[in-house]
Amino acid sequence: SAVISQKPSRDICQRGTSLTIQCQVDSQVTMMFWYRQQPGQSLTLIATANQGSEATYESGFVIDKFPISRPNLTFSTLTVSNMSPEDSSIYLCSVAWGSLRFFGPGTRLTVL
Amino acid sequence: GQQVMQIPQYQHVQEGEDFTTYCNSSTTLSNIQWYKQRPGGHPVFLIQLVKSGEVKKQKRLTFQFGEAKKNSSLHITATQTTDVGTYFCAGQNTDKLIFGTGTRLQVFP
Numbered sequence: 289s290a291v292i293s294q295k296p297s298r299d300i301c302q303r304g305t306s307l308t309i310q311c312q313v314d315s316q317v318t319m320m321f322w323y324r325q326q327p328g329q330s331l332t333l334i335a336t337a338n339q340g341s342e343a344t345y346e347s348g349f350v351i352d353k354f355p356i357s358r359p360n361l362t363f364s365t366l367t368v369s370n371m372s373p374e375d376s377s378i379y380l381c382s383v384a385w386g387s388l389r390f391f392g393p394g395t396r397l398t399v400l
Numbered sequence: 401g402q403q404v405m406q407i408p409q410y411q412h413v414q415e416g417e418d419f420t421t422y423c424n425s426s427t428t429l430s431n432i433q434w435y436k437q438r439p440g441g442h443p444v445f446l447i448q449l450v451k452s453g454e455v456k457k458q459k460r461l462t463f464q465f466g467e468a469k470k471n472s473s474l475h476i477t478a479t480q481t482t483d484v485g486t487y488f489c490a491g492q493n494t495d496k497l498i499f500g501t502g503t504r505l506q507v508f509p
Binding site: 329330331332333347380387388389390391392393 | 401431433435441442443444445448488490492496497499500501502
């Protein structure tokens with residue numbers, strides 16, 4: 289399995305600002321994903337971060353709101369843009385190991 | 401689109417009692433996975449089931465995949481306080497892994 293770290297672990301942000309979350313993996317992985325988990329809810333896939341090309345977004349998520357970078361096989365960033373209180377969630381980076389998913393510790397975002 | 405539902409949503413049990421959570425998919429799955437998320441933590445992989453009717457055990461945990469590969473269950477025998485958390489199933493169909501709604505388990509000592 290891979291060891292995944294995320295920064296920041298938590299943040300409190302003002303409405304209208306943007307936050308970039310970093311995800312670092314200790315080994316090269318082909319597939320990286322970004323999930324959102326709203327309080328008390330399940331995990332929702334935001335997008336698949338593709339190395340060397342644009343991310344693939346799920347229905348309901350757009351690049352302008354959640355731009356993603358994947359400069360290499362061990363690192364990705366997710367930006368939450370023009371934040372509103374509805375964006376308050378835990379954002380989780382995940383990697384695929386075969387068909388399995390391993391998750392980072394998450395970034396707990398509160399938007400005031 | 402594909403949906404994966406779990407019941408119950410919440411379960412409170414006395415330590416030592418058994419617990420079962422059920423997972424149902426709207427579509428046939430290639431495999432099903434189970435994850436546990438402790439309060440304040442992130443989901444941690446428990447097991448993957450691939451074959452129709454497959455049953456796997458991990459100590460006090462028994463996982464089952466339905467014959468039609470559309471449902472699954474997780475049974476915990478003699479719960480302990482360390483079992484507290486939310487249990488998610490996740491169904492895979494092609495390259496998509498869809499997480500279930502989750503069952504939150506609370507165990508009272």
